[in-house]
Amino acid sequence: MFIYIIFALNALLFASVLFLLTAGLNIIYGVMRIINLAHGNLYALGAYVTAWVLLTVGYQAFPGPLLYIVPPIIGAMVVGLGALIMEPTLLRPMYKRIEEFQLLITFGVLLILEDLFLLLFGPYPLSVREPYTFLGVSQIGDLSYPNYNFLVIALGFIIAFALWFFLYKTKFGIILRATSLDREMAAAMGVNVKSLFTVSFVIGAMIAGLAGGFIVTKDTAVLGMGIEALVLAFVVMVIGGLGSMKGAFVGALIVGAVRQIGTAYFPEIELAILWLIAAIVLTIKPQGLFGR
Amino acid sequence: MSGTDRRGFLKAVGAGVGGLIVGGLAGYFGAPPKEVVKTETVTTTVGGAAQTVTKTVTVGQTARPTPSGPIKLGSQNFFTGPGALLGLPSAYGTRMAVKEINDAGGILGRKIELLERDEGPSDATLREFRKLVLEDKIDYYMGLISSGNTPTVGPEAEENKVLTLFVDGCTDILFERAVPNPFYIFRITNIQSSDAITAAVGTMKLLVDRGLIPENPKITGIHPDYAYGRLIHDFYNTAMQKMLPDAEILDQQFPGLFKVTDFSAQITSMIQQQPDLAVVSLWGGDYVNWYKQAIGFGLFDKMKVVTTLTFGGSPQAVGKDHPTGHVGGVHANYWFTNPDWTLWPLNGEFVKKFKDMWDEYPSFEAEGAYVGGYMLKDAIEIAAQEVGGYPDDEEVIPVLETYSTYGPAGYIQVRKKNHQCYKNAVIGMTGTSPEYDFAVMSEVLVLPIEKVSAPAEYNTSKQWLESWPVGFRP
Incomplete structure (x- = not known):
């Protein structure tokens, strides 16, 4: 019985990370109509910076709850800074060109970042253990569950709520959504589309960086992590629908649950099941469950 | 024993064998070339006892000049x-051997130029290998970690006639199916079936015989989903069922190699099975992620764990938070504190x-690569004495086929039949x-x-394993 609670928590954990990744991708796609292939390594950059901060400064420098707040935020801010440089210099010149250019540019950034990680952080995985182990475990019946995982699950829901509030309850969010629906009309209404694009890109990237910053304590920062994460984020996007925040949320939950069930009961074909579901959704509803 | 002493010892062996053969051939074919024989004495330590070894170096006119x-x-x-945890130590071992050899004058006066390329997925690894062969025109080749890559590169090395020493990539498939009659390729670290069987025998001696798990254990596991993980799963469980017929093998997990960072789902599924034992063949970064998360789920408290590669990477990669009292593997090869430094x-x-050189302790890959570097040197030098000049690959290979030496891990020998080293x-x-x-x-x-490991008369390791009578304990 208790094992099913753990299964559910695992599904939520995986869904939380996937949502954070996909939410950023969707904001960027929704507003800018760019499929940002570099997104996976923006997530990895957040992970690397957070791990590097904890390993060089030391976890002792962040007393109490600050250990769980400051390093990932530093990671997210570095990613945000990178995005602030990337959008006007690399992406803006591509907006009026065909989509293949954008894909090439963002894929190029993905590869450059991968080499940059190697150059800056070395080839070995960066592993930080303290924030994960300090929180201890909870007993669920006779089973243990790491408390840190609750934190990651909570983060997913907090960011989901914050994004909903931001997009639907603030003026800026309404402008953002309006621009995503009709860019030219928004510009005609006096919206500074250039700035809006930059802000959207930075927000999307920072969410990915924050996800990386939180996940690195549980996992490790390792070369290639961004590419693997990107592939799964695209599965979520395919299921949920391009550009849909609701789709990202539901898609992440579906993928999280399917992966857990697949791993528990069909371990030999766990990944195949995931792709099968994506294929079914694409066949029945090519725009995804909530795509426009 | 210093590097010079060790080389001295090897040269003594090489020169002895080479001298006998050269002398014999000379006697058979006629007058030998004019030679100057220089003899010097060095002291070396073998097996803890000091021995004086006479080193004979033959210098003279040679039939073939050494290439410039x-x-x-x-x-x-x-x-x-994640693979760098195993790959870099291998590169370090290779570089260290190359540096020592070059500092001592190279091989027959030729310095070694090391051309290093990244290992990756099979297609990328093969592409880089072809570049090394066709563009860089390498003379010899060493390396490779993954069992997914040696069966791909092996046939290519044979086709291109490149004398190759695979450091690892230890799958049995290489010499059983991919290259069943190897000529140009050799492999240094122990064969993979030995890895699986070592883990199984280790389970018996360290856990079952001590009453730490029952004699009818329920066994789960997690393995990387490629040649290595599949073979470990097959051989380990077959061996356990031979030794403990009442063992129950449960469903096991096969995440993709380096494709998963969150192992929560797999770990929970393993716990759900309520096993007595989990066999784990994840390696590199995958193992680091898995064990860290498994601690959080209390997996190590609920079952005993036996691994093939806990200590396979750079030793410092596995922190002190790793649970104690479980069985940890080194791919059945080498752990740096063994053999005892005083005795050996x-x-x-x-x-x-x-x-001193790398600011870390050597792993089994480092030791294997280091020994491999000297194997190559010794074989070329012995062959040079046999043929009276710088030898072709075809003249080095017969030397390698019967080669044996003492490395940091102890005695190592090549089996002629499959070109596989054993220690x-x-x-x-x-x-x-x-x-x-x-x-x-x-506890080692x-x-x-x-x-x-399977005796040479068996065509495959699996045949040997299946020939074990029920209840057999090696």
Whole structure:
């Protein structure tokens, strides 16, 4: 019985990370109509910076709850800074060109970042253990569950709520959504589309960086992590629908649950099941469950 | 024993064999070329006892002059990503051997130029290998970590006639199916079936015989989903069922190699099965992620764990938070504190030199690559004496086929039939030591290699394993 609670928590954990990744991708796609292939390594950059901060400064420098707040935020801010440089210099010149250019540019950034990680952080995985182990475990019946995982699950829901509030309850969010629906009309209404694009890109990237910053304590920062994460984020996007925040949320939950069930009961074909579901959704509803 | 002493010892062996053959051939074919024979005496330590060895070096007119220019040694290892935990130590071992050899004058006066390329997925690895062969025109090749890559590169090396020493990539498939009659390729670290059987025998001796798990254990597991993980799963469980017929093999997990960072789902599924034992063949970054998360789920408290590669990467990669009292593997090869440094100074000095050079302790890949570098040197030099000049690959290979030496890990020998090296297998208990700030093998179990590997008369390791009578314990 208790094992099913753990299964559910695992599904939520995986869904939380996937949502954070996909939410950023969707904001960027929704507003800018760019499929940002570099997104996976923006997530990895957040992970690397957070791990590097904890390993060089030391976890002792962040007393109490600050250990769980400051390093990932530093990671997210570095990613945000990178995005602030990337959008006007690399992406803006591509907006009026065909989509293949954008894909090439963002894929190029993905590869450059991968080499940059190697150059800056070395080839070995960066592993930080303290924030994960300090929180201890909870007993669920006779089973243990790491408390840190609750934190990651909570983060997913907090960011989901914050994004909903931001997009639907603030003026800026309404402008953002309006621009995503009709860019030219928004510009005609006096919206500074250039700035809006930059802000959207930075927000999307920072969410990915924050996800990386939180996940690195549980996992490790390792070369290639961004590419693997990107592939799964695209599965979520395919299921949920391009550009849909609701789709990202539901898609992440579906993928999280399917992966857990697949791993528990069909371990030999766990990944195949995931792709099968994506294929079914694409066949029945090519725009995804909530795509426009 | 210093590097010079060790080389002296090897040269003595080589020169002895070579001298006999050269002398014999000379007597058979007629007058030998004019030679100057120089003899010097060095002291070496073998097996803990000081021995005086006479080293004979033959210098003279040779039938074939030594080619000018450096020897180009191509090498591939994982330099990046989760595989770098195994790949970089291998590269370090190769570089250290190359540096020592070059500092001592090279091989027959030729310095070694090391051309290193990254190892990756099979297609990328093969592409880089072809570049090394076709564009860089390498003379010899060393390296490779993954069992997914040696069966791909092996046939290519044979086709291109490149004398190749695979450091690892130890799958049985290489010499059983991919290249069943190897000529140009050899492999240094122990064969993979020995790894699986060592883990199984280690389970018996360290856990079952001590009553730490029952004689009818329920066994789960997690393995990387490629040649290595599949073979470990097959061989380990077959061996366990031979030794313990009442063992129950449960469904096991097969995540993709380096494709998963969150193992929560797999760990929970393993716990759900309520096993007595989990066999784990994840390696590199995958193992680091898995064990860290498994601690959080309390997996190590609920079952005993036996691994093939806890200590397979750079030793410092596994922190002191790793649970103690489980069985940790080194791919059945080498752990840096064994053999004891006092009893086997060759190991102590190797560890010291490696630590001084790389600021980390050597792994089994490092030891294998280092020994491989000297194997190549020795074989070329012995062959040179036999043929009276710089030897072709076809003249070096017969020397390698019957080659044996003492490395830091102890005695190692090549089996002519499959070009595979064999040395005693190692596994042990996970623990900690005040001397090191990482997890260590606190109790080392050394198994004679003939107990855990198929004899030469068997075509496949699986045939040998299946020939075990029920209840057999090697």
